[in-house]
Amino acid sequence: MELKKNRGARALHIETMQADTVVVGGGLAGVCCALEAARNGCRVILCQNRPVLGGNASSEVRMHIVGADAHGSRSVELETEARESGLMEEIRLRNCVANPQRSTSMLDLTLYDMCRSEPNLKLMLNTEVVGVDMEGARIRSVRAERRSTEDGFEIHAPVFVDCTGDGRLGAEAGAEYRIGREGRGEFNEPLAQPKADGMKLGSSLLYQARKHDRPMPFEAPSWARKITKEDMRLRFGLKDPHCDLGLEYGFWWMEWGGHLDTIKDDEQIRDELMSILMGVWDYIKNSGNYPDSENWAMEWCGFLPGKRESRRFIGQTILTENDVMQATAFDDAIAYGGWWVDTHPPMGVDAPDEPPCSQHHVPYLYEIPLRSCVSKNIENLMFAGRNISATHLAFASTRVMGTCAAMGQGVGAAAAVACRTGVLPGRLSADPETIRQIQQLLLKDDAYLIGVKNEDTADLACRARVSADSGDAAPLKSGQTRSVHGENGARPERANAGVHRWISDVLPAALTLEWESPKRIQEVRLVFDTGLHRELTLSMCDAVAKRLLWGQPQPETVKEYRVEARVKNEWVSVVEEKNNYLRSRVHRLAEAVDADALRLVAVASNGSDQARVCEVRVYE
Helix, strand or coil: CCCCCCCCCCCCEEEEEECCEEEECCEHHHHHHHHHHHHCCCCEEEECCCCCCEHHHCCCCCCCCCCCCCCCCCCECCCECCCCCHHHHHHHHHHHHHCCCCCHHHHHHHHHHHHHCCCCEEEECCCEEEEEEEECCEEEEEEEEECCCCEEEEEECCEEEECCCCCHHHHHHCCCEECCECEHHHHCCCCCECCCECCCCCEECCEEEEECCCCCCCCCCCCCCCCCCCCCCCCCCCCCCCCCCCCCCCCCCCEECCCCCCCCCHHHHHHHHHHHHHHHHHHHHHCCCCHHHCCEEEEEECCCCECCCCCEECECCCECHHHHHHCCCCCCEEEEECCCEEECCCCHHHCCCCCCCEEECCCCCEEEEHHHHEECCCCCEEECCCCCCECHHHHHHHCCHHHHHHHHHHHHHHHHHHHHHCCCHHHHHHCHHHHHHHHHHHHHCCCCCCCCCCCCCCCHHHHCEEEECCCECHHHHCCCCCCECCCCCCCHHHHCCCCCCEECCCCCEEEEEEEEEEEEEEEEEEEECCCCCCCCCCCCCHHHHCCCCCCCCCCCCEEEEEEEEEECCEEEEEEEECCCCCCEEEEEEEEEEEEEEEEEEEEEECCCCCCEEEEEEEEC
């Protein structure tokens, strides 16, 4: 056996790495950003300082993912379909089918699998970015550390994206940012405070509890808060002593710390939130006001605060409450939102006389511009998630994870175009053609942008004659893949009313695309209806889960289909799928075919008696 003496702190082994894009932060914004860029040819490195992906949706925090559909309240079938599509929809559908048990660890695994399976993406977990090297106003490289393996990394790239939430990368680079609430006069926001202050939304700790077949006692630790009925009078979920609502999931309103520095004071905030959590559970179990809690026992509680607000970067434009409420049109839009302007008292439970939230209705789906995701003073820095360039009130709507994921995909597409063209992120929005490329790439990857239609000149389907043996095929040619013309949808002048899909009368049914001369076909992209009007989110809350079709494919979705090509007047099968449940499918043919027609035969769905197809794209 060899004995070695410890001669002091050992220097980290430093490895130099090169990428096209470095994404820092592995919440949903970071995951979607990295995947979008990687799937479009970028060599991406994704650094995440935690052992799992998903951020506030992960098993470490366990918050359910909400977004523009506002818990489904905004949506109506074939009128207003507000749920995020693209990568966020892929994540939801994969997890919905593979995780009927509603395990948050299985969401961790879904995200890990998607990232690890992408050949252009290098995933670096437990890796913290601790510094940057600059060349003037550009980031040359980042310095990262992985203490678990005693390794350090110097990572070079032309494009960097901060999806850390707290803005660690941007702060290290000297990117301008703001913290707190703006005064009413700065942006003329009606809901703003009379004067600016440093207050923020606080953080929360969730828990999970389970009902047993016998009494389960609980003794609070000495440091637990003493909670009274007076403290809880405005906190819903504890109003009805015979209601189990929240006991299995916890309470998002167990919030505290918005009056402190939510970065520097995070440990103090965690300790106080744990005191609050134990105190609330003690009150439920031992106050005598909730006799139905006798057989309930806590089986998990969070130790990582679910953080809502910290730094917000200053970008090339600042999104405001008025942009959200008036649905301002932006020519460089890369994502959309629709959640309420959802403000909370910064003191959280220490403000018992204030309701735990004030949710101000947002009339229409609204746009998020690329300029709000590009640093004002760092030329190659973009950001996505809760740290984008927005006022406190606009952030109060954009901060939710479904919207953050949509922003992440939008920024990932911008990163891909920046790497492909050599244009710095800070100059992307100045060129209309570059913005058009980004937007068309997002539509190709099943993202939705308000008022933007498929104008991809490489898409052979745009030049095909389309017919169906059942139902009307014409709506398939609209260039839009969802309905948003209903109440609470897009502004009427930008909604482009219609169903925007082929709906057959029966199954099986066939849709045919024909060209005047043979086309060389290498790739077929299909977008199916997955019920975007319906809420779909992994949630530990039973009341939410009861509203969902969870643990199964969505019934509208085509399950079994085949794609046939007409080659020299003979139909040849080129794609066969027996068990589909995804919305977006990309089929790269093993060998290109020269065909003058393509036929999609929908054989069966996952429950509906119709075939519903929102888009067919064909590429050489």
